[in-house]
Amino acid sequence: MQAPKLCLVEDDPIMGESLTHRFALEGIGVDWYRDAESALAGIGEHPYRAVISDIRLPDMSGEELFGRLLAGDAPPPPTLFITGYGTVEQAVRLLHLGARDYLTKPFDLDQLLNKLRTMAPELFTGEAEETAEPALGVSPAMRRIQETLQQLAGHRVSVLITGESGVGKEYVANYLHQCESRGREQPFVAVNCAALPENLLEAELFGYEKGAFTGALRQHRGVFEQAHGGTLFLDEIGEMPATMQAKLLRVIQDGRVKRIGSERTIRVELRLVCATNRDLKRAVRNGEFREDLFFRINVIHIEIPPLRERKEDILWFAQRFVERCSRRHGVRRYLLPVSERYLCQQPWPGNVRELDHTIERACILARQEILGPRELGAVEGRQAVEGGDLKSHLVEYERQLIVEALKRHQWRILETAGRLGISRKSLWEKMRRYGIQGPGEE
CATH class of the missing domain: 3.40.50.300 (P-loop containing nucleotide triphosphate hydrolases)
Incomplete structure (x- = not known):
């Protein structure tokens, strides 16, 4: 018998990778689609127990996607929508159409998991006691x-x-x-x-x-x-x-x-x-x-x-420490994929205690929501880490930071530059250097 799975529809690679990684840590099977048409085809072939979709997708809106699901022969799976640009009106329309729930970015991943557990508890069947709180790790x-x-x-x-x-x-x-x-x-x-x-x-x-x-x-x-x-x-x-x-x-x-x-x-x-x-x-x-x-x-x-011998637990702890610090200090903080790779490549001689202190320090001192390698303690001259030297990791981090900021501000250059604390000219130069193109650009 096939294990129950979740359908994720998200075009943002950073958000999609972060969510799929967290679902995997929680033992939830997930198929990730980058556009609505692919998701519709997948939903037609697989009996997903729930759907999580961004409202803004490259080929159609989330409302159109849900309308197509409603028009199908079978009732749609329980569906939750997420967006960074959502409004109350959108939420009300979707809920009236039959969507199960709605979250606005940024959101707490534990909040999403709690909603998902209510929507589709069968996704969590088989967790047994090994993921019961307080869990010790996923390794x-x-x-x-x-x-x-x-x-x-x-x-x-x-x-x-x-x-x-x-x-x-x-x-x-x-x-x-x-x-x-x-x-x-x-x-x-x-x-x-x-x-x-x-x-x-x-x-x-x-x-x-x-x-x-x-x-x-x-x-x-x-x-x-x-x-x-x-x-x-x-x-x-x-x-x-x-x-x-x-x-x-x-x-x-x-x-x-x-x-x-x-x-x-x-x-x-x-x-x-x-x-x-x-x-x-x-x-x-x-x-x-x-x-x-x-x-x-x-x-x-x-x-x-030691933590270095169970690298699966590094991200499991890091995500929880970030969420705990966000709640404790009343701030929003997120880890980029490049930051997660950086954390996994460190030796952590002080083990979980050192990781905890590193995350808390970064959450308090960071000047933006996203925690990159710099905020986590990366400095020029530190020994190169597996998979590339530090400079290449920092370049990738800067590119991801710019893309994330552009999406949050709907690709408005002046607003994005102000949020990043750089001039509009500098932002254009960095976009050209990293090959960052806006929606619809070739």
């Missing part, structure tokens, strides 16, 4: 990790998460917690074992009674007590001092914790998730980490690959 490695975490729900065994700094170990731990809690109010408590000196770490983990030491002016519940019934995440467990390792082992074995300055033990039930960027097996061999503690915390081992 095979992260999908396997997500499946493993879902299987662990209901089994409170200790989990050890390893991977380079910045790969998202706490995010993965939090996802496991959400699989476990399934909407119930259960605590998730995180502690960085490397951030506290030994005496403070003991007080933070196990708590203390009032007067237990100088400065203990009141009773304090440790994180084991705070996480009772939920999840305790101990980050950088490999940096824990040897004496603290012994005390932690006792709590794990007994399931009971004793506050500093108290003789009474308190029963705690929780899931313990530990994380480290160190090789704990080597640390055990070197006498730096207790072997018995290692076996206790390493019942289930989750290793997160």
Whole structure:
């Protein structure tokens, strides 16, 4: 049986490529047509579950396209129109004709997906749990990790998460917690074992009674007590001092914790998730980490690959970071295809954390809506990236930026030049240099 598919009608190559890429990341099958006649022929041959079409197409308007669909022998698929130049009148006419919905550029891709999920939920059948929020990534490695975490729900065994700094170990731990809690109010408590000196770490983990030491002016519940019934995440467990390792082992074995300055033990039930960027097996061999503690915390081992080894996740994260920053800072930001290629060709030694910071900085400092390689940190002299040197990528970016601006301003040269911050003469020169021609030009 053929999987359900989506029909996309969009003549803008930048918008079309961006949408098809996002649909692919979401697991949605899509056929992309650049003009209405091709789309009509395709719709006649394939049982598409939904149609997404631009209102302005090179050979006919979206209204004409929808009229042709209505005139066919079969009812048209649920149809949503998008446009950068739409009006309320157009939206009303299309809705009265029977279109399902309407969006005006620029729009949030998550908003489009939510509308599509309402229009044609069968397109999302087969997502199963692997794309359920909060998703961990679209690469095979992260999908396997997500499946493993879902299987662990209901089994409170200790989990050890390893991977380079910045790969998202706490995010993965939090996802496991959400699989476990399934909407119930259960605590998730995180502690960085490397951030506290030994005496403070003991007080933070196990708590203390009032007067237990100088400065203990009141009773304090440790994180084991705070996480009772939920999840305790101990980050950088490999940096824990040897004496603290012994005390932690006792709590794990007994399931009971004793506050500093108290003789009474308190029963705690929780899931313990530990994380480290160190090789704990080597640390055990070197006498730096207790072997018995290692076996206790390493019942289930989750290793997160570095971002450079799962390039599919780079764009998946980048798109979400751009959308999140747009909402957070009240701005509209978009990635061009050349920007996406640039991101995928970077080594990201700081992994997801570095990518997140790069996107947020670009969103805040960019002077236009489109984020190009320059906004993302590309500078002359940086090592050439795969598929061409930096100069060629920046030239392609400038061309795409000009084409996008011209389309947004309906090819009005003076308005476009003003929006780009250059003179009309400079814009004409750049258009000639890059071979950019307006609608109807040969």
